Amino acid sequence: MSLTNADVRKVASLARLGMTETEIESAREQLSGIFDLIAEMQAVDTNGITPMSHAQDVTQRLREDVVTEGDQRELFQSLAPQYKGSPQVEAGLYLVPQVIE
Amino acid sequence: MINSSLHQLGSALRAGKISSVELTQLYLDRIAELNPALNAYVTIKAETSLDQARRADTLLAAGKAQPLTGIPVAQKDIFCAKGWRTTCGSKMLENFIAPYDAHVITQFNNAGAVNLGKTNMDEFAMGSSNETSHFGTVKNPWDRNAVPGGSSGGAACAVAARLCAAATGTDTGGSIRQPAALCGISGIKPTYGTVSRYGMIAFASSLDQAGPMARSAEDLALLLNVMTGFDERDSTSLKRDKEDYGRDLAKPLAGLRIGLPREFFAEGLAQDVAGCVNAAIGEYKKLGATIVDISLPNSRLAVPVYYVLAPAEASSNLSRYDGVRYGYRAPEYGDLTEMYERSRAQGFGEEVKRRIMIGTYVLSHGYYDAYYLQAQKIRRLIAQDFDDAFRLCDVIMGPTSPSTAFNLGEKGDDPVQMYLSDIYTIAVNLAGLPGMSVPAGFGSNGRPVGLQIIGNYFAEAQMLNVAHQYQLATDHHDHAPQNIGL
Numbered sequence: 344m345s346l347t348n349a350d351v352r353k354v355a356s357l358a359r360l361g362m363t364e365t366e367i368e369s370a371r372e373q374l375s376g377i378f379d380l381i382a383e384m385q386a387v388d389t390n391g392i393t394p395m396s397h398a399q400d401v402t403q404r405l406r407e408d409v410v411t412e413g414d415q416r417e418l419f420q421s422l423a424p425q426y427k428g429s430p431q432v433e434a435g436l437y438l439v440p441q442v443i444e
Numbered sequence: 445m446i447n448s449s450l451h452q453l454g455s456a457l458r459a460g461k462i463s464s465v466e467l468t469q470l471y472l473d474r475i476a477e478l479n480p481a482l483n484a485y486v487t488i489k490a491e492t493s494l495d496q497a498r499r500a501d502t503l504l505a506a507g508k509a510q511p512l513t514g515i516p517v518a519q520k521d522i523f524c525a526k527g528w529r530t531t532c533g534s535k536m537l538e539n540f541i542a543p544y545d546a547h548v549i550t551q552f553n554n555a556g557a558v559n560l561g562k563t564n565m566d567e568f569a570m571g572s573s574n575e576t577s578h579f580g581t582v583k584n585p586w587d588r589n590a591v592p593g594g595s596s597g598g599a600a601c602a603v604a605a606r607l608c609a610a611a612t613g614t615d616t617g618g619s620i621r622q623p624a625a626l627c628g629i630s631g632i633k634p635t636y637g638t639v640s641r642y643g644m645i646a647f648a649s650s651l652d653q654a655g656p657m658a659r660s661a662e663d664l665a666l667l668l669n670v671m672t673g674f675d676e677r678d679s680t681s682l683k684r685d686k687e688d689y690g691r692d693l694a695k696p697l698a699g700l701r702i703g704l705p706r707e708f709f710a711e712g713l714a715q716d717v718a719g720c721v722n723a724a725i726g727e728y729k730k731l732g733a734t735i736v737d738i739s740l741p742n743s744r745l746a747v748p749v750y751y752v753l754a755p756a757e758a759s760s761n762l763s764r765y766d767g768v769r770y771g772y773r774a775p776e777y778g779d780l781t782e783m784y785e786r787s788r789a790q791g792f793g794e795e796v797k798r799r800i801m802i803g804t805y806v807l808s809h810g811y812y813d814a815y816y817l818q819a820q821k822i823r824r825l826i827a828q829d830f831d832d833a834f835r836l837c838d839v840i841m842g843p844t845s846p847s848t849a850f851n852l853g854e855k856g857d858d859p860v861q862m863y864l865s866d867i868y869t870i871a872v873n874l875a876g877l878p879g880m881s882v883p884a885g886f887g888s889n890g891r892p893v894g895l896q897i898i899g900n901y902f903a904e905a906q907m908l909n910v911a912h913q914y915q916l917a918t919d920h921h922d923h924a925p926q927n928i929g930l
Contacts (some may be wrong), residue, residue, distance in 0.1 A: 350805075353799070354746065354801050354804050354805045354808070355801060356785075357804050357808060358759060358788075358801055358804040359763075359766070359781070359784040359785050359788055359801045360785060360788050360789050360792070360797055360800065360801065360856055361782070361785035361786050361788070361789035370797075370798065370801065373798060373804075373859055374798065374801060374802065376701065376858075376859065376860050377751060377798075377802060377859060377860060377863075378802075379860075380747065380748055380751065380860050380863070381748045381752055381815070382748075383744075383745060383748045384745060384748045384749060384752070384815075384818055384819060385814070385818070387742075387745065387822055387825075389818060389821035389822060391826065392821040392822075392824055393824060394817055394819070394821050394823075394824065395821070395823040395824035395827060396650065396820055397650050397680070397822055397876075398635075398637065398650065398651075398827075398874075398875065398876020399556070399636060399637050399876060400635035401637075401680075401682070403679060404679060405926060406676070415543065418543050419543060419769070419770075421762030422540065422541065422543060422769070422770040423768075423770060424767055424768070424770065424771060424772060424773035424787075425773070426773050426775070427775070431768070431773065437768050437769060439768055439780055439783065439887070440580055440777065440778070440779050440782075440783055441780075441782045441909070442779075442780050
């Protein structure tokens with residue numbers, strides 16, 4: 344299967360991976376090779392086969408709707424990424440670039 | 445002491461012949477000497493480990509020891525351990541200090557074991573050579589020009605080079621068994637759901653499973669006893685009675701039916717590996733086993749199916765690395781989208797990005813049925829092949845890897861060639877079955893060969909019995925690499 348650079352650019356954008364044009368070109372080649380490998384699947388007749396999403400045939404467990412985790416906000420916020428030398432948190436919130444004008 | 449089994453070490457500790465502090469220091473000294481060349485560990489916290497050893501010595505002195513109390517175990521850097529840097533081999537988590545313990549870590553802590561350090565691995569466990577680690581490649585202790593395998597390459601190297609008494613690994617497509625084979629050690633991936641994934645950084649959640657890596661099947665049984673058990677916090681953890689995985693070790697093998705899948709001995713298998721595996725089968729015949737010819741007709745599709753399903757799950761799991769709550773954030777960006785794109789572009793390595801892209805593509809609008817759904821359907825066919833095979837035999841055997849360890853850099857530019865090195869291990873993960881690798885001799889280049897043993901669901905005790913009886917009859921597992929200061 345041959346992907347185009349536009350395909351790769353679209354996937355990179357969906358996956359939020361910034362890529363240069365050179366990187367897109369080399370990703371296109373490698374991904375095309377991988378999709379050639381994956382293409383072996385297409386010839387298999389799977390009519391009537393139930394998809395298998397999981398190794399064990401079990402149903403999701405339910406639990407009581409009670410609090411099991413204590414408040415660890417300060418600990419977790421201390422893990423926030425540093426940007427220009429300081430962790431990006433303020434008043435218990437995470438800081439990101441402004442999204443609403 | 446360095447070549448002792450876990451049983452022997454446990455006895456020596458309980459008899460007061462050596463203290464946990466002495467044993468831990470012995471390994472820390474070996475790590476200080478050998479790790480700069482081998483790069484098996486990415487994080488050592490000597491004082492933390494020694495503190496844990498002191499607490500173990502108190503338990504030992506009080507007669508409150510369990511089988512692993514005081515024993516230094518290396519933890520793959522995929523397991524969150526409170527207060528320890530936990531990187532998953534990635535720049536994305538280079539400075540991440542885990543705020544809690546993974547279930548596996550808690551189990552070892554409760555058993556009184558010592559966390560000796562965090563082992564190197566392929567980035568986010570994506571790789572078969574340990575070359576995708578942000579922290580540099582691990583060397584194979586048998587031949588430092590060779591890869592150790594991956595993704596649990598640091599763990600396999602540490603066990604083989606006697607830089608720990610035992611180690612943990614995780615296996616999504618072969619990441620315990622393949623490095624175990626390439627480094628000449630023993631490793632088992634138990635049935636999916638037996639070891640909790642809580643606190644184990646997720647790659648492909650329906651395939652990821654943790655397991656032990658050690659020098660013998662007997663050691664693996666002790667480790668599995670500690671690692672397994674129901675955990676409320678993992679929704680896929682199975683509620684089962686606690687079992688002693690060493691209960692059947694001594695059973696004779698007379699009457700054991702070993703299935704040999706034709707597909708595992710076909711084109712693509714190196715002759716020297718085939719020779720060692722066939723010699724192992726011969727040994728089993730001497731032990732009273734009978735051989736059954738079986739077929740796993742869909743196993744050839746395991747690699748393509750895996751490279752749809754695992755990247756699909758990975759692309760979703762890795763979306764959490766967004767530069768906001770933890771991990772890496774790019775130093776320069778404009779708007780929010782650019783912050784995400786640059787943080788992820790700079791924080792992830794090439795292989796991880798490649799798999800995120802494959803996963804994003806196969807899950808995207810218009811391709812879901814043709815790729816993801818088709819792969820899930822073939823996954824069922826692959827699992828059914830095993831069901832059919834286990835009506836004819838008790839265990840399945842074959843090679844773990846199609847060749848001995850390849851050279852560093854040899855497959856670096858060709859992802860497809862790299863993916864094919866897991867051709868015999870991947871189907872086991874897709875089916876959720878237990879699989880293990882034990883040393884079966886050496887290839888023509890002197891590098892180790894692994895024998896793969898696949899069992900039916902929950903047959904770990906039987907597989908360990910099968911492996912242990914082979915290890916009583918042979919000494920492949922007792923060999924140690926040269927130049928590791930023994």
